[in-house]
Amino acid sequence: MYMDHSATSPVDPEVFEAMKPYFVDNFGNASTLYSLGRDARKAMEAAREQVASLIGAKPEEVIFTSGGTESDNIAIKGTVYRLKNKGNHIITSAIEHPAVRETCKYLEKNGFEVTYLPVYEDGIVKISDLEDAITDKTILITIMHANNEIGTIQPIAEIGKIARENKIYFHTDAVQTVGKIPVNVEKMNVDMLSLSAHKVYGPKGIGALYVKKGVRLEPIIHGGGHEKGLRPGTENVSGIVGLGKACELAEKNLLEDTKYITNLRDKLIDGILNSIEQSYLDGHRTKRLPNNVNLRFTGIEGESLVLHLDSKGVAASTGSACSSKSLEPSHVLIALGLEHVEAHGSLRLTLGKENTEEEVDYVITAVKEVVETLRKLSPLWCEIPGAERRE
Numbered sequence: 485m486y487m488d489h490s491a492t493s494p495v496d497p498e499v500f501e502a503m504k505p506y507f508v509d510n511f512g513n514a515s516t517l518y519s520l521g522r523d524a525r526k527a528m529e530a531a532r533e534q535v536a537s538l539i540g541a542k543p544e545e546v547i548f549t550s551g552g553t554e555s556d557n558i559a560i561k562g563t564v565y566r567l568k569n570k571g572n573h574i575i576t577s578a579i580e581h582p583a584v585r586e587t588c589k590y591l592e593k594n595g596f597e598v599t600y601l602p603v604y605e606d607g608i609v610k611i612s613d614l615e616d617a618i619t620d621k622t623i624l625i626t627i628m629h630a631n632n633e634i635g636t637i638q639p640i641a642e643i644g645k646i647a648r649e650n651k652i653y654f655h656t657d658a659v660q661t662v663g664k665i666p667v668n669v670e671k672m673n674v675d676m677l678s679l680s681a682h683k684v685y686g687p688k689g690i691g692a693l694y695v696k697k698g699v700r701l702e703p704i705i706h707g708g709g710h711e712k713g714l715r716p717g718t719e720n721v722s723g724i725v726g727l728g729k730a731c732e733l734a735e736k737n738l739l740e741d742t743k744y745i746t747n748l749r750d751k752l753i754d755g756i757l758n759s760i761e762q763s764y765l766d767g768h769r770t771k772r773l774p775n776n777v778n779l780r781f782t783g784i785e786g787e788s789l790v791l792h793l794d795s796k797g798v799a800a801s802t803g804s805a806c807s808s809k810s811l812e813p814s815h816v817l818i819a820l821g822l823e824h825v826e827a828h829g830s831l832r833l834t835l836g837k838e839n840t841e842e843e844v845d846y847v848i849t850a851v852k853e854v855v856e857t858l859r860k861l862s863p864l865w866c867e868i869p870g871a872e873r874r875e
């Protein structure tokens with residue numbers, strides 16, 4: 485069973501049906517003048533309205549991109565390149581997705597200064613830290629709405645208010661929240677917001693950037709002038725139609741889906757914490773995405789856990805990285821103040837609307853069995869203080 489919806493989600497059959505005509509029959513280039521092209525343009529503009537409606541924006545404030553990564557790059561580089569004569573300071577958080585984090589690291593190598601706000605144990609930035617970090621050189625604040633690993637939700641409206649008071653542009657990466665919790669660009673006081681279709685039952689490789697009316701960005705890609713010159717290139721019409729449909733469905737079902745998934749999440753968290761000794765939840769207990777469960781087990785390696793769960797038919801992910809190139813565990817878990825050895829045993833289960841209570845029960849048992857098996861095999865487990873000795 486699939487419990488890795490924060491990595492990607494299946495395309496909803498309704499979304500797929502909506503996209504189908506735009507591959508073979510209505511294949512026109514949306515920039516052409518004849519009716520085939522005009523039909524494509526019409527479908528694209530309808531999708532722009534669907535996206536705008538979900539996030540409380542005006543359609544003309546929505547730019548289609550190839551996904552979250554590109555939206556983040558256009559927003560961040562587009563702002564700082566435009567304002568580089570005004571200042572060179574960017575504020576972000578220590579737990580951003582690589583699409584933001586690596587963009588900031590790149591900019592640091594190119595003359596910009598970046599402050600990475602700490603998040604403390606609960607995974608949430610402190611407003612007082614943000615206020616202290618602002619200087620007269622600060623030109624951009626970019627802080628994610630919810631974290632992709634630990635699911636914590638940041639106080640975006642408050643951050644946006646401070647950005648406004650200080651006349652600093654504010655971008656948020658809302659890839660993990662759009663379609664999962666209410667997102668309203670006006671209420672959140674944001675100037676730019678990134679979203680991606682494949683996290684909300686839409687296709688991969690398509691997303692959008694909200695750019696508030698009046699906010700001007702320097703283009704980072706140059707070409708034929710599509711999408712107000714910010715994202716030139718022949719439009720991915722079928723993808724855009726899919727994104728629009730996914731947003732329409734998300735808007736229609738948001739409250740019901742959220743309630744259903746939150747219930748599964750809490751059952752999963754309690755079930756695992758209550759049945760496995762030395763297991764811990766990472767991130768805030770309630771200020772977290774309705775579908776995010778991120779746990780840690782003393783004495784266990786996350787990657788072995790994921791591979792053993794896979795053999796029991798459960799798709800999940802981990803923030804530990806023993807066998808990856810970096811040999812570093814997730815920067816997000818380290819930012820929570822965890823030691824390397826603690827971050828080493830992390831398991832992320834992210835639920836979706838097609839998961840059921842029976843699946844949750846199965847996963848609780850599967851995780852318990854795998855943790856017990858791995859601990860039995862571990863020569864270190866019996867030496868850990870408080871560990872129950874197993875013969």
Ligand SMILES: Cc1ncc(COP(=O)(O)O)c(C=O)c1O
Binds near residue numbers: 491550630632
């Ligand atoms: C918070 C966040 N930002 C950005 C991205 C990147 O989005 P995309 O895969 O559409 O480029 C992801 C996806 O993993 C994400 O979770």
Ligand code: FES
Binds near residue numbers: 803804806811813828
């Ligand atoms: S050794 Fe496992 S996360 Fe580093």
